[in-house]
Amino acid sequence: MSDDIILDIQNVTKRFPGVTALDNVSIQIRRGEIHGICGENGAGKSTLMKILSGVYPYGTYDGKILYDGKELQLKDRSIQQAMDQGIAIVYQELTLVTNMTVGENVYLGKEPTEHGSINWNKLYADTKEILNKYHLDVQPQAIVKHLGVGKMQMVEIAKALSENAKILILDEPTSALTEAEIDKLMEILKTLKSHGVTCIYISHKLEEFFRITDTVTVLRDGKSVITQPTSELDRDQLVKYMVGREMKERFPKGNRNPGEIILEVEDLHAEDPNQHGRMVLDGVSFNLRKGEILGIAGLMGSGRTELVTTIFGEYGKITKGAIKIEGKEVKLSNARQAMKHGISLVPEDRKGQGLVLMQTILKNISLPNLEQFSSFFRINSDAELAEASKQAKNLRIKAPSLQILCDSLSGGNQQKVVIAKWLMSKPKILIMDDPTRGIDVGAKFEIYKFMNELAEHGVSIIMISSELEEVLGMCDRVIVMCNGRSSDILDIQEATQERIMALATGIV
Numbered sequence: 001m002s003d004d005i006i007l008d009i010q011n012v013t014k015r016f017p018g019v020t021a022l023d024n025v026s027i028q029i030r031r032g033e034i035h036g037i038c039g040e041n042g043a044g045k046s047t048l049m050k051i052l053s054g055v056y057p058y059g060t061y062d063g064k065i066l067y068d069g070k071e072l073q074l075k076d077r078s079i080q081q082a083m084d085q086g087i088a089i090v091y092q093e094l095t096l097v098t099n100m101t102v103g104e105n106v107y108l109g110k111e112p113t114e115h116g117s118i119n120w121n122k123l124y125a126d127t128k129e130i131l132n133k134y135h136l137d138v139q140p141q142a143i144v145k146h147l148g149v150g151k152m153q154m155v156e157i158a159k160a161l162s163e164n165a166k167i168l169i170l171d172e173p174t175s176a177l178t179e180a181e182i183d184k185l186m187e188i189l190k191t192l193k194s195h196g197v198t199c200i201y202i203s204h205k206l207e208e209f210f211r212i213t214d215t216v217t218v219l220r221d222g223k224s225v226i227t228q229p230t231s232e233l234d235r236d237q238l239v240k241y242m243v244g245r246e247m248k249e250r251f252p253k254g255n256r257n258p259g260e261i262i263l264e265v266e267d268l269h270a271e272d273p274n275q276h277g278r279m280v281l282d283g284v285s286f287n288l289r290k291g292e293i294l295g296i297a298g299l300m301g302s303g304r305t306e307l308v309t310t311i312f313g314e315y316g317k318i319t320k321g322a323i324k325i326e327g328k329e330v331k332l333s334n335a336r337q338a339m340k341h342g343i344s345l346v347p348e349d350r351k352g353q354g355l356v357l358m359q360t361i362l363k364n365i366s367l368p369n370l371e372q373f374s375s376f377f378r379i380n381s382d383a384e385l386a387e388a389s390k391q392a393k394n395l396r397i398k399a400p401s402l403q404i405l406c407d408s409l410s411g412g413n414q415q416k417v418v419i420a421k422w423l424m425s426k427p428k429i430l431i432m433d434d435p436t437r438g439i440d441v442g443a444k445f446e447i448y449k450f451m452n453e454l455a456e457h458g459v460s461i462i463m464i465s466s467e468l469e470e471v472l473g474m475c476d477r478v479i480v481m482c483n484g485r486s487s488d489i490l491d492i493q494e495a496t497q498e499r500i501m502a503l504a505t506g507i508v
Helices: 045-052 078-084 102-106 120-133 149-161 179-194 206-212 235-243 304-311 335-340 350-354 361-373 381-394 411-423 441-456 468-474 497-504
Strands: 005-016 019-030 034-038 062-067 087-090 167-171 198-202 215-220 223-229 261-271 279-289 293-297 317-325 328-330 343-346 429-433 460-464 477-482 485-491
Touching: 005 045, 019 045, 019 198, 019 215, 034 045, 034 206, 045 087, 045 167, 045 198, 078 087, 087 149, 102 120, 102 149, 120 149, 149 167, 149 179, 179 198, 179 206, 198 206, 206 235, 215 235, 223 235, 235 441, 261 304, 279 293, 279 304, 279 317, 279 460, 293 304, 293 441, 293 468, 304 343, 304 429, 304 460, 335 343, 343 411, 350 411, 361 381, 361 411, 381 411, 411 429, 411 441, 441 460, 441 468, 468 497, 477 497, 485 497
Parallel strands: 019 223, 034 198, 034 215, 087 167, 167 198, 279 485, 293 460, 293 477, 343 429, 429 460
Antiparallel strands: 005 019, 005 062, 215 223, 261 279, 261 317, 317 328, 477 485
């Protein structure tokens, strides 16, 4: 093996019951490079990273992995063994203890001791040294829960680097970051590279590969399709390699004809239920038409999610204003009341709020809809299975059966299960909070097409999105939120990214 190859993955195959997650995958990763791994959900990215980080130990897969010229055999305590050998991973879902300080998190479980006690001065001094070396802008004694998501991610990176990581795997690192935080992360990655750290970078945001990676590997259906210098590729080529076909358009054209007003929100004010006196909504007004896709744009913290969860009856305490459905004012104090009025919500956090991960696809889809199949305190299992199967087929959920646990599904298929669950409730109004976050380009396109079909059949959709291109490509109108207020409502013909950003930042 060449001296500049730090990781040589040779013919790796990983099988699960009924599924081959990796099929003869071979990749060479060079020392000190930023190597992108991309592919659709279910392509095998997460499975490969779990092998490299020791979640799936040696002997549970076929093939060979050479690390620094020697075969990587992670067996006992394999995750810790991977870290001991210099392979660390920063997951999309952060794993910090939020009530502890930055330093305590960085050295959790490996605190420096002196005479049987923790040497706090050394712990914080060592933390500061790591933070300074890699230009991580966070204070060692800061309490983690007081940090923003971007700085929490810096703590995760510092935690990995405290193990003297030679290889750092970053799984969807920008999915919850603002543009400014993404810029900072890119600078950090360049710093890591300058110090000789090899980074494996996984993302569904294709533009990030062209911004930061040296080399890209594309996985499709568990197979390695290409490994190529990023400079030799363009976006269309990357998409073609990922999905196996050319995609002429990112956003499918709908044939929508929005009708009469179905929902009216008038001067809505709402208080944070956990902090008395803090207003999360401070005057929001808009209407929604039958068969319309209405976008909600705004920066993180603008009140987007607070607005839709309040409408769904699950967040803010309404102090002023009104919500009307089909012309009649309604009081929505919980999700069950919202559902009775025909409102469903696909939440932002699919794993934390949308799914019971250790339950089956069938049970997740039917969970909020059991009333449809129950009589005399019994569930009609045949009817439950038939309706869940219909929803799964319509959304093209890829799984051997509906008895598969949701924890084993790809992100895109998990999102489809969440959507199927709420469509079974037959909503008039479907709220979708960042519905394509963290899923691949092919799965996004399928969800877009399904949204168009729903709207064409009269379902009204409210879609929050952090991607302005998505808002402009999918919506009929867009509400722009700023500091808990609705700044403006734009017809899509007059909306531009510049106009939306100006409203979102309060410039106009």
